[in-house]
Amino acid sequence: MDANTKSPAPLEALVGHFLGMPPVAALRPQILEWRDGLLRLRAPLDANVNDKGCAFGGSTVSLMTIAAWGLVTLELEQANLAAEVYVADSQIRYLKPVFEDIVVEAGFDTAADRAALVDTLARQGRAGARLRARTLLADGGVAATFSGRYVAIGKAGAS
Amino acid sequence: MDANTKSPAPLEALVGHFLGMPPVAALRPQILEWRDGLLRLRAPLDANVNDKGCAFGGSTVSLMTIAAWGLVTLELEQANLAAEVYVADSQIRYLKPVFEDIVVEAGFDTAADRAALVDTLARQGRAGARLRARTLLADGGVAATFSGRYVAIGKAGAS
Numbered sequence: 620m621d622a623n624t625k626s627p628a629p630l631e632a633l634v635g636h637f638l639g640m641p642p643v644a645a646l647r648p649q650i651l652e653w654r655d656g657l658l659r660l661r662a663p664l665d666a667n668v669n670d671k672g673c674a675f676g677g678s679t680v681s682l683m684t685i686a687a688w689g690l691v692t693l694e695l696e697q698a699n700l701a702a703e704v705y706v707a708d709s710q711i712r713y714l715k716p717v718f719e720d721i722v723v724e725a726g727f728d729t730a731a732d733r734a735a736l737v738d739t740l741a742r743q744g745r746a747g748a749r750l751r752a753r754t755l756l757a758d759g760g761v762a763a764t765f766s767g768r769y770v771a772i773g774k775a776g777a778s
Numbered sequence: 779m780d781a782n783t784k785s786p787a788p789l790e791a792l793v794g795h796f797l798g799m800p801p802v803a804a805l806r807p808q809i810l811e812w813r814d815g816l817l818r819l820r821a822p823l824d825a826n827v828n829d830k831g832c833a834f835g836g837s838t839v840s841l842m843t844i845a846a847w848g849l850v851t852l853e854l855e856q857a858n859l860a861a862e863v864y865v866a867d868s869q870i871r872y873l874k875p876v877f878e879d880i881v882v883e884a885g886f887d888t889a890a891d892r893a894a895l896v897d898t899l900a901r902q903g904r905a906g907a908r909l910r911a912r913t914l915l916a917d918g919g920v921a922a923t924f925s926g927r928y929v930a931i932g933k934a935g936a937s
Contacts, residue, residue, distance in 0.1 A: 642826045642837045645804035667801045676865045677843045678801040681836030706835045708871045713864070 629653075629696045633689050643685055646678055650689075651722070656733050658690040659724045667721055674717035674754075674762075683752035683765035684709060686725035691736065691748065691769050698737040702771040707747070709767035717754060717762045725752040728766070736771065744773040788855045792848050802844055805837055809848075810881070815892050817849040818883045826880055833876035833913075833921075842911035842924035843868060845884035850895065850907065850928050857896040861930040866906070868926035876913060876921045884911040887925070895930065903932040 630650050637643045647666040651659040660682055667678035684706055691704045727733035728749040739746035747770045754763040789809055796802045806825040810818040819841055826837035843865055850863045886892035887908040898905035906929045913922040 636829060640828050640834055641824070642804065642834045642840075643828075645801065646836075665800070669799050669802075670795060671862065675799055675801045675840075677805075677836070677840030680839050680843070680868070681801075681834075684836045684839070703830065706872055708869070709839070710867070710869045712867045 629693050632696070633693060636692075637685065637689070643681070646681055646685075648682060648685065653690075653693055656690070656694070656730075657724060657726045658686050658693065659722065660686045660689070661723075662721045664718070664720050671716070672718065674721050676711075676713055676763075679713070679717065679721060679723075679754050679763050680709070680711050680765065682721055682723045683711070683725065683754065683763065684767065686723045687750035687752050687765070687767050687769060690725045690727075690750065691771060694733065694736060695740065695771060698741070700737065700740050700771075701774040702740060703774065704769055704771045707768045707770050709765060712764045713762070714764065715756065715760060715762045717756065719757055722755045722757075723752055724755055725750055725765075727751075740771050740773055746771050788852050791855070792852060795851075796844065796848070802840070805840055805844075807841060807844065812849075812852055815849070815853070815889075816883060816885045817845050817852065818881065819845045819848070820882075821880045823877070823879050830875070831877065833880050835870075835872055838872070838876065838880060838882075838913050838922050839868070839870050839924065841880055841882045842870070842884065842913065842922065843926065845882045846909035846911050846924070846926050846928060849884045849886075849909065850930060853892065853895060854899065854930060857900070859896065859899050859930075860933040861899060862933065864929045864931070866927045866929050868924060871923045872921070873923070874915065874919060874921040876915065878916055881914045881916075882911055883914055884909055884924075886910075899930050899932055905930050
């Protein structure tokens, strides 16, 4: 967690949220950083290893899926909007094996997507955004890429 | 397991393989059926539940990923070909929430893909195939669809 990250309260809530879901808790995700429309997570290789000694593809996609989901959730909380957030579709490319802890970074596809998410949800009670995520290697390489569309549906009675 | 399924030995090996990978074991997958180029798996909802009481999207995609991976592995074993099998890319569409145990079914994209996999691997030592998978609901609906490209690379010294 570096000095540029935002207030810890929404992050603590997100960690609690992750750990409350058995299949997510099994991935043992940790939040590394949240700032400027980016969320980075790390998960230990030993909890996510496959038969070849590298990261299981399902873990990689799950981590990218929850990183993007978590970013949408944090952005909405920051805007005081209560919503359920769903993933609608995703495309993944596996480029390189990961023989180290899995680090993923999620962001909005465009700055316009980020800006529109909060505005549209506040006005219409429902909004969608496309997010991208990458699995990053310690040597600077990219092990996997992810693009996913998320839908947020405002909770009745929410501000 | 119904009467039309094939010899249990490769299936037992596949189950052992699944359970040997911590992130796959956490999904608690069971094999329901393997026949005619199709593999069906089931996993209990309680091990794969999200914050909304339905199946976590990451579990759904992981199960479809390993069902297709398992099918490729079984087909190659049946042909006495030793290979490492990798997922190269995948596309997922989430259509409906799953409020029951997760059942997924994987198959080859086309019969030609299935036939070419074994032939090409035997001749060239490397082969690719596109597989599809679906998450099936008890009411006959489809909760999610998956399309993934898999690559098999023959092991040195294998038949």
